[in-house]
Amino acid sequence: MKKKPLLALALMLQFAFVAQAQQEPVDLDMVHRIKQEGLQNSQVMKTAFYLTDVSGPRLSGSPGLTRANEWAVKQLTGWGLKNAHQEEWGTFGRGWEVEKSYIAMAAPYYQQLIATPKAWTPGTNGEVKAEAVLVKLEKEEDLQQYKGKLSGKIILTQIDNEAKTTFAADAKRYSEEELHEMAMSLEASRSQSSWTPERIAEYRARMALRNKANEFFKEEGAAVILSTRGGMHGTHFTSNGAPYAPDAKPALPELEMGLEDYNRIVRLLEAKQPVKLEVETKTRFFDKDMKGYNVIAEIPGTDKKLKDEVVMLGGHIDSWHGSTGATDNAAGVAVMMEAVRILQAMGVKPKRTIRIALWTGEEQGLHGSRGYVKNHFGDPATMKLTKEQEKLSAYYNLDNGTGKIRGIYLQGNDAVRPIMEAWLAPFHDLGATTVTIRNTGGTDHLAFDAVGLPGFQFIQDEIDYDTRTHHTNQDSYDRLQADDLRQAATIVASMVYHTAMRDKKLPRKPLPKPRQTS
Amino acid sequence: MKKKPLLALALMLQFAFVAQAQQEPVDLDMVHRIKQEGLQNSQVMKTAFYLTDVSGPRLSGSPGLTRANEWAVKQLTGWGLKNAHQEEWGTFGRGWEVEKSYIAMAAPYYQQLIATPKAWTPGTNGEVKAEAVLVKLEKEEDLQQYKGKLSGKIILTQIDNEAKTTFAADAKRYSEEELHEMAMSLEASRSQSSWTPERIAEYRARMALRNKANEFFKEEGAAVILSTRGGMHGTHFTSNGAPYAPDAKPALPELEMGLEDYNRIVRLLEAKQPVKLEVETKTRFFDKDMKGYNVIAEIPGTDKKLKDEVVMLGGHIDSWHGSTGATDNAAGVAVMMEAVRILQAMGVKPKRTIRIALWTGEEQGLHGSRGYVKNHFGDPATMKLTKEQEKLSAYYNLDNGTGKIRGIYLQGNDAVRPIMEAWLAPFHDLGATTVTIRNTGGTDHLAFDAVGLPGFQFIQDEIDYDTRTHHTNQDSYDRLQADDLRQAATIVASMVYHTAMRDKKLPRKPLPKPRQTS
Missing domain, CATH: 3.50.30.30 (Glucose Oxidase; domain 1)
Structure with missing residues (x-):
């Protein structure tokens, strides 16, 4: 009987030790620097201006999309990213304007x-x-x-x-009640x-x-x-x-x-x-070149063992044609471009390679991201996977309008919950508090999820997405919320940085069955 | 000492008697019938359709306004009103479309x-x-x-x-707090x-x-x-x-x-x-006929002594040109036309003559109503008044958009307060509760007020007047609130009826000084 309390104490200590070992590290010095660059020196609205006002409507296959793609390659190169180029993902069809x-x-x-x-x-x-x-x-x-x-x-x-x-x-913005309800979800797939x-x-x-x-x-x-x-x-x-x-x-x-x-x-x-x-x-109609192209660029990894591993971030750069696709999805592209600009401007030396991808053909069925995934990682129809598939830690996507980030959808991946919670903690004061097990659909992270890769989309305030901007003739620059986009770029930069520096790749869900393309 | 209580009682009884004598009579049977016709058999949206969709933009001097005027004369005649015609009020200027x-x-x-x-x-x-x-x-x-x-x-x-x-x-609609604040106003003219x-x-x-x-x-x-x-x-x-x-x-x-x-x-x-x-x-440009015309029609009075006295109601039928002027002011015109249609359909025999006036040139400076008032009642510049001026009991105006009636502005006329309170009482359940001493400006009742005539404008819920409709390219039929217009027409019909049947004309404010054209 005497030894029991000691045993209990030992067990408790052991548990405490395990819990401590599992505590995901956060580099608060880097968070501070990322916030400085992202919140004080933001160029996100300038980027959005070139994507919207200057490039115009960016329907897949149209000259407007080509202008935006070319500008993005030039701008990413100008910021010092490597290997910026347009990469063919397959055949799209005719362009039109x-x-x-x-x-x-x-x-x-x-x-x-x-x-x-x-x-x-x-x-x-x-x-x-x-x-x-x-x-x-x-x-x-x-x-x-x-x-x-x-x-x-x-x-x-x-x-x-x-x-x-x-x-x-x-x-509108999410209320605390709505966020709480998301956080408390019982399951990843809500009944539709x-x-x-x-x-x-x-x-x-x-x-x-x-x-x-x-x-x-x-x-x-x-x-x-x-x-x-x-x-x-x-x-x-x-x-x-x-x-x-x-x-x-x-x-x-x-x-x-x-x-x-x-x-x-x-x-x-x-x-x-x-x-x-x-x-x-x-x-x-334009039928000279019916291929589709994504924009790709990298901040190369610097760690001997890890530099072949990759963290990706992206969003679709194509839009519908009624306006200049500001919230769908110049906003997401401007944020992702700003996130890599922040890291590049800080001169970070990530262990893993950070790769940005600006997808095209999204509005017609996630064609650009699906083509890229098939070319690089595997075919969801057969689940034959590539070597590259093993090397990708995570893909982060942004495509829910101009609203700031309020958290992240885990897409059913419980194992990443403590990691995401730790990485979001320094951004609670900016309104990003919520981690939900829920899936979210309709955009390019699904292409990654379909071949067993951790693909995430952020929870964003809706603002006037459903009422005024999403696929409308009024989705133009003035509908962008500058403060929200600054916030989002800062958070994404930190999430991507931590993913690139982490000892291990992010944990994955079990592989899906073939043809499970959600 | 003994007699004092009796004296006090006598005084109290006298007071009670006076108060009872001052209680404004309300014909609740007629109110019931007016509500039946106005709420069950409303044609207000049909009228609004002809004013907006069919007539088009009604800029003063334009063919659209002429179409609307001609249709209104025909429709008022069709309902059985007498003496429906376009009456010249003076020279406007060039038309344009x-x-x-x-x-x-x-x-x-x-x-x-x-x-x-x-x-x-x-x-x-x-x-x-x-x-x-x-x-x-x-x-x-x-x-x-x-x-x-x-x-x-x-x-x-x-x-x-x-x-x-x-x-x-x-x-938006007025909150109870906002209505209460209006009712409790200390003065008619708020500091601007x-x-x-x-x-x-x-x-x-x-x-x-x-x-x-x-x-x-x-x-x-x-x-x-x-x-x-x-x-x-x-x-x-x-x-x-x-x-x-x-x-x-x-x-x-x-x-x-x-x-x-x-x-x-x-x-x-x-x-x-x-x-x-x-x-x-x-x-x-149209310069063949530069005159301006109001539409006038009457339900003739039937009382031997009072039939030469008049109760007027109206609103401006002209609009700006960017759309079809639905809330500014087809709404007001449709309501006023519907109010006389209700009374006509009921076969009322008013003691005083009821006269509807649809003004033009309002948007350029209340020209139509000012011209009419000058021609009929007197010149506010000199305050030389006509015999007709003595015969007008009141003018009721509607020109604050599509919102239902929440009450009435007394325009500084304290003497009509108990009358208006009594007449509005049967419509409290429809949301019309508020009597305010306040003035309201910017429209045609001012022309009457300027020559000492009781001219009133109703308090209306704002709806989307300031944000979407007032003088915009989007002031079209779909912005009309059918239920609100039904309510308004019913209330106006009752107010006009009671004014026409009242023993005396409505009490007036002291005459304004010459040139006081507010």
């Missing part, structure tokens, strides 16, 4: 309309002045009554989408409650009907299609109206517009008030 | 821009493709350095107006704290400099001026860029745009990135 876009109502009175040609649709071949026709479309058979009536017409299809005034703010099987089926049926209808309108010789996917007060959402594949069937000219302009025409037509529109769009 | 408006950035890349020609500016006479030039303008002498450099150019002047993301909602003498002087100096600059740009042969008065996400404010007087000096073509599009060009030019724009605007 808008050369003119004009639409107005000409009768019953003149009114300019705000609209954007859908990507990869043709232009109107000069100005079209024509009547608008409302096609009431609930099922395929509804089309038959319009046979022979649509030649030369401008087509709208019935919508029931009110442009309802909202009494909530466009922009908003996309129920019924909703998916309904969506697919709607898309199929739309495609049938668009084919019908083309056969009937309609001149232009107008559509809307929401947006208010001059803000509207933009997307593609035809495939970018070089052998895609020709489509009709199609423009997307906001709800008010669309609803007005619908209301007038429903009240039997004739509406005439004038439309002139000119779009251009 | 937009026939084409197109602007885009052509270099460094193509990007459509959202902009509206300023009212009464000329068009570009075909498409202008030209360089944008940033004129840094703080004082008149700054212009000299641009001498000889602006020919054929598109001019922007430096601004420091950030398009800052807001975390507040665009739309936001327009201090310094601010007024600064504003005047800025306008004077702008006028000097615009003359200079014209002398130098510039092609187009671009300007902004704020607005975000595709919403921008619109105004006039030249006078409507027939002898106004010719101006340059000038367009107004939102902050983001403007700021982008400024940023590019500041970074020495050449910007080319393409602009084509066509505007048209």
Whole structure:
């Protein structure tokens, strides 16, 4: 009996020792220096300016994307990064850009309309002045009554989408309650409650009907299609109206517009008030080089044993075409570029190589990152992995708008929790507090996760991403939050630095099964 | 001593009797019927549709205004009102409308821009493709350095107006606290704290400099001026860029745009990135009939003694040109028209004549109502009043957007407080609770107030008036709140009815001094 307390004490000491050994080291001197450079000497808004205002819309395959890629290579080289270049990831398809876009109502009175040609649709071949026709479309058979009536017409299809005034703010930040709920998640994959099987089926049926209808309108010789996917007060959402594949069937000219302009025409037509529109769009296809290219650059590792190992960070540099893709995703690119600029400006000598990647083709299906991963690390379809796959410690991604970093998604990787908690601790005062087991989807870290590599995306304040910027005609420079981007770049620089200096690579989850491409 | 309590009791009874005599009668049966018709059978949105979508922009002197006036006369007649007609109020000036408006950035890349020609500016006479030039303008002498450099150019002047993301909602309603504060006001005229003498002087100096600059740009042969008065996400404010007087000096073509599009060009030019724009605007002046006309119609009074007395209600039907003036002020017109429709549909036989007036020229200085008042009631410059002035009981105005009625401004007239309190009581459940001694300005009731007539404007919830609709390119039908307009029309109908049936006309304030045109 006497020895028991001693044994207990010994066990306790042993436990304490183990716990101490597991305490992830944080280089607070480096954190201080990174904060100094990142918060005091930030160039993140200058970088964002060149990506947005100077480069313009960066649709994959477009001259705007090429301008941005070329500028990024030059700028990364200028900051002293090594091996900056554009690296082909595979075949994308045709490029496309808008050369003119004009639409107005000409009768019953003149009114300019705000609209954007859908990507990869043709232009109107000069100005079209024509009547608008409302096609009431609930099922395929509804089309038959319009046979022979649509030649030369401008087509709208019935919508029931009110442009309802909202009494909530466009922009918001996470509340402490929301962050707490994320931190306390029971599982990595939440049930996708908003996309129920019924909703998916309904969506697919709607898309199929739309495609049938668009084919019908083309056969009937309609001149232009107008559509809307929401947006208010001059803000509207933009997307593609035809495939970018070089052998895609020709489509009709199609423009997307906001709800008010669309609803007005619908209301007038429903009240039997004739509406005439004038439309002139000119779009251009590019098919000389159908390859896709990511921008890659490095701060080489300096440790004999570890310099072949790599830490990656990145975000997609391509955008939709309605504006200059400021929050989606010049913000993420500017932050990642600023993170390596901070480290380079400090003259850090990382043990592992730090590699930045600016992906393209993301908006059409994470093509750039998936191509890169397949070329370098392995094929998720077969799970045949490369030697390089063993050498990558982690990939950090940023692609959730302009909001500051509030924490990180562990993407189901419990083993990295204590590491991330330790590395985020010096940034609690900047609002980055939350580590959540949750997965997050929809962007390039998934390409890494699919071949068993630790790929992470940060939790960011949403700001006005859903309401005003994400895939809209208003995603321009002024929507960027300068302070948030400074904060994010500083945190990313520190996370990447610590990953590059750590004794071991980051722990991994068990390998996924083949074809598990999430 | 014995008699004193009795005397006190007698005095108390007398007081009670007096108080009871002063209790304003309310016809709750009529209120019930008005609510039935106004809330169950509302046509207010249909009326708003014809004023906005069908008529279009209603700038004073424009064909859009004529369409709306003609439709209103026809509709009021159709509802059974008598003597519906357009009544000339005096000379306005030239009409003007937009026939084409197109602007885009052509270099460094193509990007459509959202902009509206300023009212009464000329068009570009075909498409202008030209360089944008940033004129840094703080004082008149700054212009000299641009001498000889602006020919054929598109001019922007430096601004420091950030398009800052807001975390507040665009739309809001009055809180109970705000209404309470209004009700508890100590005086009718609040100190105009936001327009201090310094601010007024600064504003005047800025306008004077702008006028000097615009003359200079014209002398130098510039092609187009671009300007902004704020607005975000595709919403921008619109105004006039030249006078409507027939002898106004010719101006340059000038367009107004939102902050983001403007700021982008400024940023590019500041970074020495050449910007080319393409602009084509066509505007048209109308000088055949330079008179201004209000729409007038009546429900005739039926009481032998009182039918020559009049109760008026109205709002201005003219708008700015950037959209269809839905909340400024198709909303007010639709509500006032609906109020008389309700009464007419109920077959009321008012003692006094009820007269609706839809004013024009309001946006340029309350011209229509001031002209009407001068023609009918008296000249505020001399305070020579007419016989008709004696016959008007009250004028009710609505021109604060689409929000429901929360109460009424007494415009400093304490004597009507118990009357208004009694008449609003049956509408407390609809949110109309507040009677405030305060004045409110800026619209047509002031014309009546200026000649000693009881002119009232209602307290309305602001909704998104300041942020999205008031004088913007986005003031269109979808911004109307149908429920709010139904509520407002119902309340106005009851107020007007009770005014028409009251034994006496409404009490008046002491006559103002001559030239006191507030």
